[in-house]
Amino acid sequence: LGVIQVLVESPRMCHEHRAAGSKLKELCSNHCYSPQPCVAAQAIQILTEILCYCYQENLETDGADDVIAALETLILLLTFSNERHPLQLKIALKCAVRLCEAKQEYCEVFVELLGTRLDNIDSEYTIVICEALGAIGGLKPETLLPLVDTILNLLIALLDVASPTQLQTHTKTMLCTLIFQTLSGYKWNEYTFNTVLNVVDNNNLWANYCIARAAVRYGHHKIAHHIFEGLTEQVSSEHFHFWLVCLKEMSKAEAQLYSEESETLVTRLDTAII
Numbered sequence: 001l002g003v004i005q006v007l008v009e010s011p012r013m014c015h016e017h018r019a020a021g022s023k024l025k026e027l028c029s030n031h032c033y034s035p036q037p038c039v040a041a042q043a044i045q046i047l048t049e050i051l052c053y054c055y056q057e058n059l060e061t062d063g064a065d066d067v068i069a070a071l072e073t074l075i076l077l078l079t080f081s082n083e084r085h086p087l088q089l090k091i092a093l094k095c096a097v098r099l100c101e102a103k104q105e106y107c108e109v110f111v112e113l114l115g116t117r118l119d120n121i122d123s124e125y126t127i128v129i130c131e132a133l134g135a136i137g138g139l140k141p142e143t144l145l146p147l148v149d150t151i152l153n154l155l156i157a158l159l160d161v162a163s164p165t166q167l168q169t170h171t172k173t174m175l176c177t178l179i180f181q182t183l184s185g186y187k188w189n190e191y192t193f194n195t196v197l198n199v200v201d202n203n204n205l206w207a208n209y210c211i212a213r214a215a216v217r218y219g220h221h222k223i224a225h226h227i228f229e230g231l232t233e234q235v236s237s238e239h240f241h242f243w244l245v246c247l248k249e250m251s252k253a254e255a256q257l258y259s260e261e262s263e264t265l266v267t268r269l270d271t272a273i274i
Helices: 002-007 011-016 023-031 037-056 064-080 086-102 106-115 125-139 141-159 166-182 190-201 205-217 221-231 238-258 265-273
Strands: none
Touching: 002 023, 002 037, 011 037, 023 037, 037 064, 037 086, 064 086, 064 106, 064 125, 086 106, 086 125, 106 125, 106 141, 125 141, 125 166, 141 166, 141 190, 166 190, 166 205, 190 205, 190 221, 205 221, 205 238, 221 238
């Protein structure tokens, strides 16, 4: 299967084995529910490549539902199992993202599935699931909206940890990034805003910088300004200080432009420039 997986990266190989009666597809179908996760992951990866090729070339597909079902089963198995298979989970999540890229109708399917596995603040799987959700959200951001409450609940659970581990700190950064991505272009409510502020207050400085950087990336300049303002006096060199001051001032100006407190654009521009 490892050799075949490399071969199906060729469009010609996918084209020749796209039909339902293909021996290659039959072989993979027989192994996609293998009790060995590495075998199942490779079989599903091959079927995913063929299916994505068909979608990209607007060819008739066969057995798409079977591939989706096998992939969902593998993801659930790997995230529920006491045994750790991080490589196989990454392969499975990559397949999910590939399918969403090829056919965006699958975005809702996989977001709903992965959202059910965002339930553990101590799991290393939470981070890779967040990465997959972020990739899917980049294709169709509105699909992540139903997960906002779940993400906020996880952040609140992490706030109760007095001395968070490095994994938990990274998890907070990833969850905040998902919030920023999901709410890009939306108006924040006070509960969400305060939750993120509380996360920042109970976090290390580098993680806060990463959170602020993500906030800027997705246009949430008010929260970015708040974070950068708290970092400017927490660095060891004048160079870093003025770099953070610059980021703080730019975020403040952008926040003023987006502000709803001023009635006219001219007023907001004046405030931002000052």
